[in-house]
Amino acid sequence: DAGITQSPRYKITETGRQVTLMCHQTWSHSYMFWYRQDLGHGLRLIYYSAAADITDKGEVPDGYVVSRSKTENFPLTLESATRSQTSVYFCASTQSTPDTQYFGPGTRLTVL
Amino acid sequence: GESVGLHLPTLSVQEGDNSIINCAYSNSASDYFIWYKQESGKGPQFIIDIRSNMDKRQGQRVTVLLNKTVKHLSLQIAATQPGDSAVYFCAESGGSNYKLTFGKGTLLTVNP
Numbered sequence: 670d671a672g673i674t675q676s677p678r679y680k681i682t683e684t685g686r687q688v689t690l691m692c693h694q695t696w697s698h699s700y701m702f703w704y705r706q707d708l709g710h711g712l713r714l715i716y717y718s719a720a721a722d723i724t725d726k727g728e729v730p731d732g733y734v735v736s737r738s739k740t741e742n743f744p745l746t747l748e749s750a751t752r753s754q755t756s757v758y759f760c761a762s763t764q765s766t767p768d769t770q771y772f773g774p775g776t777r778l779t780v781l
Numbered sequence: 782g783e784s785v786g787l788h789l790p791t792l793s794v795q796e797g798d799n800s801i802i803n804c805a806y807s808n809s810a811s812d813y814f815i816w817y818k819q820e821s822g823k824g825p826q827f828i829i830d831i832r833s834n835m836d837k838r839q840g841q842r843v844t845v846l847l848n849k850t851v852k853h854l855s856l857q858i859a860a861t862q863p864g865d866s867a868v869y870f871c872a873e874s875g876g877s878n879y880k881l882t883f884g885k886g887t888l889l890t891v892n893p
Contacts, residue, residue, distance in 0.1 A: 700879065709885070710885070711870070711883045711884060711885040711886060712825070712870070712872075712883040714880060714881075717879060717880075719879065727880070759824050759825070766874070766879045767812065767813035767874035767875075767879075767881070768813070768830075769815060769827050769830055770815075770827075770881060771827065772817075772824035772825045772826070773824050774823060774824050775822075775823070775824050
């Protein structure tokens with residue numbers, strides 16, 4: 670049971686470049702989430718999706734774009750990366766809400 | 782505004798002792814609470830959850846207590862082991878039922 674996976678696990682990019690972080694879950698969960706984790710801020714919600722083709726903004730959506738054409742995938746795109754987007758990004762999923770969200774291993778992104 | 786916080790940012794215990802990690806929340810509409818464990822370099826891992834119609838819930842070596850009167854949540858870990866060393870987060874959901882609001886975390890260190 671693969672669960673929820675993220676790729677890449679580590680990424681270094683330059684300011685202004687487009688970056689896409691991938692998230693894949695094998696449970697067919699309806700809900701998927703993207704969080705960023707920074708020291709002093711904890712986990713903050715970027716975007717979430719209630720089902721395929723349904724997405725909505727979270728707490729810190731500026732500079733990010735998401736899509737969800739298939740239930741199992743939820744990519745996060747930084748259209749023009751900035752240094753302030755250096756962070757650890759976590760994807761999570763759950764079948765219903767409110768309920769346990771299951772997290773992926775994270776992607777550590779550094780923007781130079 | 783809504784917030785979830787922790788009373789103690791760090792906790793150091795001896796192996797075999799019981800650990801108690803506390804969490805305060807301010808949203809009286811919160812109806813679901815969850816504790817996560819996060820080890821270095823990994824994603825948050827579900828420990829235990831509780832809904833607002835309960836005061837106590839037990840798992841394997843862990844107990845969560847909910848005091849709705851004072852809006853307080855605690856995680857008790859029995860016979861703490863070195864493998865329990867990690868950051869522990871509480872999170873709550875209420876009102877907007879898709880969203881978990883996370884506290885900033887408590888670092889638990891278990892000394893052998």
